[in-house]
Amino acid sequence: MTIPGPVPPPSNSLEAMSQSYIDCYYSRTLATSETYPSAGGRIAADVCIVGGGLAGLTAALHLTRAGRSVVLLEAQRIAWGASGRNGGFVSAGYATGLSNIERRVGPDQARELYRLSMEGVEIVRGHIADLKIAEAQPVSGIVKAVRYDTRGAMRSSRDKQEREFGMRLRYLPREEVTAMFASPKYREGVLDEGAFHFHPLNYGRALAREAVRLGAAIFENSAVVSVDLEGARKRVKTRDAEIDAEQVLFTTGGYTGAVLPALKKAFLPIATYVLLTEHAPDLVRSAIRTTAAVLDDRRAGDYYRLVDGGSRILWGGRITTRTTDPRDIAALLRREMVTTYPQLSALKVEVAWSGLMSYARHLMPQIGQLRPGVWFCTAFGGHGMNTTAIGGTVVAEGMSGESDRYKLFAPFGLTWSGGVFGKAAAQLTYWSYQAADAAREYRSH
Template sequence: MQQHADSYYAASANLALSYPPLEEDLEVDVCIVGAGITGASAALALAQKGYKVAVLEARLVGWGASGRSGGQMIFGYACDQSRLTQLVGMDTSKALWDISLEAMTLMRRRIEEHRIDCDLADGHLHAAVKPRHLTELEGWAADLRRHFGYDALELWSKQQVQQQMSSDAYLGGLYDPNSGHVHPLNYTLGLVRAAAEAGARFFEHSPVVRVEQGTRPVAHTARGRVRCQHLLLCGNAYLEGIAPEIERKIMPVGTYITATEPLGEERARELIRNNMAVADINFVLDYFRLSADHRLLFGGRVSYSRLDPLNLADAMGQRLRQVFPQLQGVKQQYTWGGYVGITMNRAPHFGRLNGNVYFAQGFSGHGIALTGMAGTLMAEAIAGSAERFDLFGRIPHHDFPGGRLLRTPALVLAMAWYRLRDRL
């Protein structure tokens, strides 16, 4: 039977949820494919509104990116806001910005309302590795202050960064006190539990093999099917083969994290004194934070080829010690990875097929809060208020070139250029 990835998160999960496979034919109001944060949030919002909801999960609830990510809750989108403004215009960009801030507020409210024990902590730093990064961060802060009224950001010098973090790797940074970090698997499991308590039915080990679109869509599994009025596709990078027309818009990209052994509170807080999450702004970036039991969780490597890097744990350890050389000799207890769905422009891809099939994908590694908002917006749209969900439909998206067989090698070549640029 399928298990969660061998990660620190799975080892420290605080809920043991289990749901049966689908072995019957169901009639529901809403069928949701995928039991990550997007699907669980949609199920929770819809069940609370009185809809009859079934959620089909191919493996285990929280098995995908929702349960194994870096857990960093960050303002905005994976593409910076000025790029989003270029794509959709200022008015729509402002509305989307407000939704990104609401996503973090919603996340905190659900954690409190449903008593989700997920190690929520405040604070996030975008860190500058090169002088040009400082200029870029200054531009972010000025744009968000001038056009979006966001005054919370603090530009930090190298000295200010070092006051909070024992590393010489960074020249400065952009600190946001409203962002933060969580244990992503425990957060996802808490949402699933809340949705189930509200009346949503979850089915694990029930991969959808075929979808019939139409006035009443049908999701088929090996042993059952669900007929519904509305179908939500929430599998993101793991939704391969279900809807080719949207699959072409995203690329599954491997990303990886390593967790040290427990360092002890004093040593851990010496590394990051204010317990913030940190990410640099290279295209192929490093990101890290402390866990509640005083480990360093460090993410950095990516794979655009769908092949895991060789000697992954050693490679991750080398990157970790470039940032924190004082951790030489510290053991790494867990190293794991998974796929995120990226779009060509790094903006999220939400929309509808035939009016009653909704999808949300392409969070591009920036989804811990936005995924919860995506599910909520889909629930709003089904309930008759589609204006906010449809804002995302204004973002233009293009297919990755080459189709399923050739898009991966094409992207590998493109990413080689970005890796070179990161070194300059």
């Protein structure tokens, strides 16, 4: 296989390249300017990966290190979807809670799965350190904050996680929470000192560079139009290329097309929204007095963190089954921000954006083998930074025969999402969460 390298950048390339991503904080702060060619001609490889998000890139890097020849096809740009425009939170756990996982698989397997999520955090941290990805800008600490008195439940949960998993968690009573976050809303919290937040787009692009350096072939703007997965050798076609591979791995998410119907039907594309405020360091510091990121513990809550040296706020929240952008993204999120921090009423929004995540009905990643030589690794909505890392790792281990750890996810397979009925149910559930959050917060005052 002839390995194409990155395409040499033209002059003023960072500005030009950022325009091929949606306008957001991450595309405005790209560290490097490489691009990759579109696929063309007939290409043979051991593995063809469909999808250039963090799961696909992690798998590509692992398989290339294991000596496999890898072709990765991305319909847009590397980490163009949810992988490169999310909140940037890297912490243990899944979109559903440990108690829900236990009810499905029992306590022993649930603990194994939770430890995998912890390993996912360390995989990301290790890549940043080993590959010297300074542009990923990791910052330690994520606080889970609540708007009501948990009557000891939060402290007990902290104790259990420390006891069972050895996590570094610090309970924050109200006075400590308000010292960090000058908001009348928060009552208590837990600081996860082992978690961190970072620049996911720069991180994903660094994984791509390393995979290519080791021999992988990455192609951008190369949407898959058809597949033939029946024979011993699989064929994947784009507009201008045909890839012949022993194994195919699908790592597409909320933007999945119809070439593999079993995958597309198995999860819902769910939109979330994010804004970036103007540069206003003094005003920002009047509200948020820590570099730790914040995860509002409401089931329909917000997540936010300081960026640009603490001079801006990146604020995310709200989810919806509506996959087109409303006109008032910025206004919707800004209302949440100012309700939480009234002193920020004069703070302006510079840009707002959305992205589609993939959620399965069981709220767990979907990782496994559809048939011999055909693999899937998707549905990372809600906790994608750690779960894409461990998902890409265990599926690559399965493909190369290193381990069968991917089978831990077998109980969470490609369950039908419910189609339009599933979308309606998901939206109603989210609204019910919002109502329950509001009622609980009201009762605590």
